[in-house]
Structure formats: structure tokens, C-alpha cells
Amino acid sequence: MTKSEVDHLEDGYRWRKYGQKAVKNSPFPRSYYRCTNTKCTVKKRVERSSQDSSIVITTYEGQHCHHTVGFPRGGLINHEAFTSQLTPLPSQFFHPSGVQYPHELVPMSSPAAPESHTMPGETGPEPIRLPETSQPDATQQPTDEGLLGDIVPPGMRSR
DNA sequence: CGCATTTGACCAGCGC
DNA sequence: GCGCTGGTCAAATGCG
Numbered sequence: 001m002t003k004s005e006v007d008h009l010e011d012g013y014r015w016r017k018y019g020q021k022a023v024k025n026s027p028f029p030r031s032y033y034r035c036t037n038t039k040c041t042v043k044k045r046v047e048r049s050s051q052d053s054s055i056v057i058t059t060y061e062g063q064h065c066h067h068t069v070g071f072p073r074g075g076l077i078n079h080e081a082f083t084s085q086l087t088p089l090p091s092q093f094f095h096p097s098g099v100q101y102p103h104e105l106v107p108m109s110s111p112a113a114p115e116s117h118t119m120p121g122e123t124g125p126e127p128i129r130l131p132e133t134s135q136p137d138a139t140q141q142p143t144d145e146g147l148l149g150d151i152v153p154p155g156m157r158s159r
Numbered sequence: 160c161g162c163a164t165t166t167g168a169c170c171a172g173c174g175c
Numbered sequence: 176g177c178g179c180t181g182g183t184c185a186a187a188t189g190c191g
Binding site: 018019021023024030032045 | 179180181182183184185
């Protein structure tokens with residue numbers, strides 16, 4: 001979950017919107033995104049909290065098989081450093097400790113449901129959790145709550 | 160010209 | 176069996 005005013009969260013990947021539907025739980029439509037990388041079948045659902053319109057709930061499905069591309073498609077990983085560490089995505093979806101706003105904001109299922117992030121059959125029996133070494137925390141600043149904290153998914157921060 | 164977004168239609172699964 | 180909801184596809188359109 002991320003607190004942001006915009007839907008298109010720049011999390012380092014390139015997303016292509018392929019659908020949008022209005023859901024009953026929320027008066028706001030839910031958007032469906034897919035990673036533009038052909039080798040990457042990661043999907044993402046973005047819906048807005050019905051309680052607080054400034055909060056978007058991003059649900060990732062799958063894991064990226066490429067590094068966070070700072071460049072658009074076409075120029076795949078050129079740095080050997082990237083190819084040496086495929087599947088860098090921590091994939092710690094909606095980590096309870098990653099939430100940075102008050103509670104009781106989630107109307108649906110309990111917000112503290114750490115079990116729901118374990119994709120059954122998607123990632124296999126082994127939980128995919130990379131150490132924070134994959135992300136050089138050079139951008140991690142104590143003041144990232146203001147701007148960076150809004151666009152950086154909890155998985156990339158893990159704290 | 161190429162790519163991303165938009166939007167309606169279509170399909171599958173589930174509940175009643 | 177029918178209706179509803181959620182998810183995906185594909186054509187059209189706009190923008191860079």
C-alpha cells in the first residue's frame with residue numbers, strides 16, 4: 001500500500017495499462033497494469049482506498065525478471081552487474097511494517113494479513129525474499145516520507 | 160511513426 | 176440456470 005495522489009507510481013518499472021474496472025468495494029475504478037518488459041509477466045492492480053482517496057493500494061502479482069529499468073524498453077540491461085542478479089525483487093507485498101499511515105484505513109480484509117502476500121503456486125514453496133543488498137540504499141533518506149516515501153513501494157524499502 | 164492509454168466487449172468463476 | 180463481479184483483450188485515439 002502506498003500513500004500517493006497519483007496512480008502511476010514510478011517504482012522503477014515500466015507499466016502498461018491494459019484495463020480498468022469499477023469495483024464495488026470502492027467508488028474508484030481499479031486499474032490493471034502489466035510490465036512492458038516482454039520477458040516480465042508481472043501484473044499490478046492499482047485501486048484507490050475508499051476511505052482515503054489519497055491512498056492507493058497496489059497489488060503486485062508475480063516477480064520481475066529484470067532489474068529496475070531506469071531506461072525505457074528497447075535498451076535491456078546493459079550492465080553486467082544487473083544480469084548477474086536476476087530476480088532482485090524482494091516482493092514483500094504490503095508489508096505490515098511498511099505501512100506508513102494510521103490504521104483502520106482498510107475497509108476490506110484485515111490490514112494485518114501477512115499471509116495474503118504468499119502467492120500460492122506463483123512463487124513456489126520457497127518464499128522469495130531478497131536481502132536489502134539488492135537495493136543500494138543511497139536514496140534512503142530519513143525524509144523520504146514526504147516525497148520519496150510515496151512512490152517507493154514498501155518492498156524496496158523494507159522498513 | 161511508435162508506444163501508451165482509453166474504453167467497451169467478452170469470458171470465466173462464483174453465488175443465489 | 177441466471178445474474179453479478181472480476182479480469183483480460185483488442186481496436187481506436189492521443190501524445191511524444
